[in-house]
Amino acid sequence: MKSKVRLMQGNEACVEGAIIAGMKFYAGYPITPSTEIAELSAERLPLTGGKFIQMEDEIGGMAAVIGASLTGVKSMTATSGPGFSLKQENIGYAAIAEIPCVIVDVQRGGPSTGMPTSPAQGDVMQARWGTHGDHPIIALTPSSVRETFDLTIKAFNMAEKYRTPVILLMDEVIGHMREKVQLPDPSEIEIVDRKRPGCCEEYFPYRPEEDLVPPMADFGTGYRYHVTGLVHDETGFPSNNTDDVDKLIRRLSNKIEMHKKDILLWEEEYTEDAEILILAYGCVARSAKSALKTLRKRGIKVGMYRPITIWPFPGERLRELAGKVKAIVVPEMNLGQLVLEVERICNNITRIERLNKVNCEIIYPDEIISKIEEVI
């Protein structure tokens, strides 16, 4: 059974998805262009027995989300560039202490206050390396309203499954664009809850199981364990032992690495016979799709590779495709961020052409078409 067709914007779809995924706590701070996510969460959560709090600042929003998640409830915050910068220290905390949570970043023009109401894709690298130290991260980028709904649920599922912060990297266009969507029946949606320890055995909060993920006990349920942002051993207590440090930092990274098959998502169009490949994500993928159709009609063999998971980057399949095409064109609303991954993976295999726009306007289909005409 399908629900009725609705007209909604990306930010709305994000909250719909979060509620379906089981979000029971939201803490945040108002910031354009993500504010609707806070507003709708404030409205919806108390109706579903959940809680909303507007914190005194972005840092507090991130901190409260981690605190709430420790009690066992699925938690989310949303922000944009400046707020995303402020949240970074505590995102690192969630990474090392392995606290499941979802952070939505609706990208706007930066740096600093930049262009608050205009789209950009300048936070790609911040999503990966915004917090200090080697750490794992998962970042997903929707390119439609419906996909925002789906990926918000996936973000929660991955956060729970891998005990890690997950970033939903939207952009102003996707956040504010209104589209016709038909949401799936909730009974057809897979919802994942974190592993919890069995009732009676001795509990080691950071002793991983085979999947490298340790079961997580809710605070206040009898386990009385310690959580810290310091490097810790499997008991959860701080350790200065260099072997423990090495073991933890590698495990955190490997726990994402070993589940890439589940985590990496991408979409391909016309890649079977493509001679030119467009690599695009987020709102730019919409323009790329339009350009693709026009060029195909003209008989030009263009295909598209759209990473949906951008961190970790789905590079293996891209490398295969790179061997079959004359060039990869990478349109981005930044001065070249995700293209660095493409270059790292595909250099010496094929030509890589950048198309960058930083005036905070979306890249139009015509601009992609011109670039491809130039390349062929």
Next chain:
Amino acid sequence: MPSALIKDYFRTDKLPQIWCPGCGHGIITRSIVSAVEKAGLDKDNVCIVSGIGCSSRAPGYLDFNTLHTTHGRALAFATGIKMAKPGVKVIVIMGDGDATAIGGNHLIHACRRNIGITAVVFNNNIYGMTGGQYSPTTPKFDKGTTAPYGNIDKAFDICSLAASAGATYVARATAYHATLLTSLVQNAMNNDGFSLIEAISVCPTYYGRKNKKGNAVDMMEWQKNNAVNVNAAAKLSPEALAGKFLIGEFKNSPEPEYTSEYSKIIERLKKEGR
């Protein structure tokens, strides 16, 4: 042989603690735990949250649900815990720099919301963990490694700050007045809303040495001789109070607690059939 209190409420395998000889933090930690024991709280239902600094190491030694967070953010983490699970007793341990410098914003807003958290600020007038830099509670003209010629900042009065920001229970004691401290923490925990206790510690290693305050015993002696209970102070002349500081209960005026106010909204929506 550890006392029954230590055996029952401390993670004895994590002792001895990391604090310097003569540090007041151990006494303050014990006072808090003693208050928990007297209140007869279930350990499984107590959550102790801290930030970063010397004081913030305390939860690691205590046998509760314990969370050692980021610098200045303990109250914000604790707010998430209390909101998500209002039935949990949340105690927050912070240092003076932690609570009033980097975490100052969270402090005033936790006070303003009157969220059901008991906050204890271990005030040693210095950044101890990083080696003795001046903090927002270092007295004017005192020295720190970053104030080699004397500190020109005016010190915060943490209790006045908390009271005017809206905390519904505010009190102060010292490491010397450990018994008083225990009873104040107990009173604070009986307040449904936000309570703040300033626990004046001693740091002979950095603050004391840098400012020629003598050893730990001298510094405790100073606390003994210069603290005046707020009740006694009411009867003393301004001359008699010159150079003294006040301890005791400054504010105890309960108001509706934040998470129960939120629960009322949920209940109201249910009643309206929404």
